[in-house]
Amino acid sequence: MSQTKxxxxxxxxxxxxxxxxxxxxxxxxVMLLFLLIxxxxxxxxxxxxxxxxxxxxxxxxxxxxxxxxxVAGVYGLVxxxxxxxxxxxxxxxxxxxxxxxxxxxxxxxxxxxxGTHSALLAIPISSFALxxxxxxxxxxxxxxxxQVALPTATCRNAGSRWMSS
Numbered sequence: 001m002s003q004t005k006x007x008x009x010x011x012x013x014x015x016x017x018x019x020x021x022x023x024x025x026x027x028x029x030v031m032l033l034f035l036l037i038x039x040x041x042x043x044x045x046x047x048x049x050x051x052x053x054x055x056x057x058x059x060x061x062x063x064x065x066x067x068x069x070x071v072a073g074v075y076g077l078v079x080x081x082x083x084x085x086x087x088x089x090x091x092x093x094x095x096x097x098x099x100x101x102x103x104x105x106x107x108x109x110x111x112x113x114x115g116t117h118s119a120l121l122a123i124p125i126s127s128f129a130l131x132x133x134x135x136x137x138x139x140x141x142x143x144x145x146x147q148v149a150l151p152t153a154t155c156r157n158a159g160s161r162w163m164s165s
Contacts, residue, residue, distance in 0.1 A: 013085070024077060026070050029072075034134050036050075082100075134158065
């Protein structure tokens with residue numbers, strides 16, 4: 001009986017992981033599309049925006065887009081599993097997803113990205129904030145009866161620009 005219970009649990013975790021991964025990719029795509037449109041309105045071309053997500057020295061638009069989506073998928077996978085395995089699943093998914101996304105943003109801003117002079121600094125923080133909110137509203141996943149709100153993958157170093165944007 002314990003083998004059956006273990007197989008069911010691992011199947012559920014696998015489903016939740018896939019849900020999280022796909023949800024993260026979907027949410028990352030929504031956010032990226034919004035940022036592309038917002039920057040296009042400001043007169044910045046899509047290739048330039050995508051290249052800002054490239055962490056290397058080559059600044060390739062393709063690499064930037066794939067990097068953004070890869071990080072979005074990983075963030076979604078981590079959130080999906082954490083949400084399913086903890087007491088977080090007793091709270092509304094949209095609330096926990098928003099808190100998770102905000103926590104990732106603060107961690108990146110305060111710990112991971114300070115001083116990196118990221119090319120993402122060229123995108124106004126107001127655009128990132130609106131893209132993040134849009135992503136939270138549209139980044140819900142319903143699959144196999146589960147509902148998971150997924151965090152964004154985009155983090156950037158805004159430095160002292162918090163109040164100036």
